[in-house]
Amino acid sequence: MRKHTIAAMWEEIPDDADDLALVNGGFRVYLCLCGKSLPDRTAAELHAMETDQCTTCLGTTTEDIVPGYSQKCTACAGTGRRKAQLTWELAHAEAEMVITVEIVRDLISGFTEPFRLSQVADLVRDTLRLPVGRLPVGPRVRDVLRQLEAMGELVLISAPEQLLRGTTVMLYRDPYWEHVRN
Ligand SMILES: [Zn+2]
Ligand SMILES: [Zn+2]
CATH class of the missing domain: 1.10.10 (Arc Repressor Mutant, subunit A)
Incomplete structure (x- = not known):
């Protein structure tokens, strides 16, 4: 089985960068160990999905918020797995109702x-x-x-x-x- 370790690397960030785009996955270069081309965030999330990895942290278990600051991924409870992410999504929906x-x-x-x-x-x-x-x-x-x-x-x-x-x-x-x- 091929490894699908997806890495996101920060690009040079201009001073007037759009902060929302920055926090939401912009200004990064995405690479997968398998060599598949991942031109943008959407492609990276799609590839994470098809390889059963969390689409927020791309299987890395940590979320990079801004350069120099990361936190344990809250979407998948730090497991990096798509299944945990889906379970947690359901729990969020339930919490919203309750x-x-x-x-x-x-x-x-x-x-x-x-x-x-x-x-x-x-x-x-x-x-x-x-x-x-x-x-x-x-x-x-x-x-x-x-x-x-x-x-x-x-x-x-x-x-x-x-x-x-x-x-x-x-x-x-x-x-x-x-x-x-x-
Ligand atoms: Zn891959
Ligand atoms: Zn995650």
């Missing part, structure tokens, strides 16, 4: 002090009696809180842990919010 905006809004309604993401995630887990590790509770709760923030109900008050690329690509590990007072 953890609704209404539930989260209700749970945090009594908070008068700033609250952390991890705190709300624990509360959701306890309230809905969700076993640890089966559903991506943290990521889902983060999405909901960001949604409430976009709707003007909450305001993010913590500073980012790390600025990865100016102020457009920032890293928040356990951010905290507070209610917008009227």
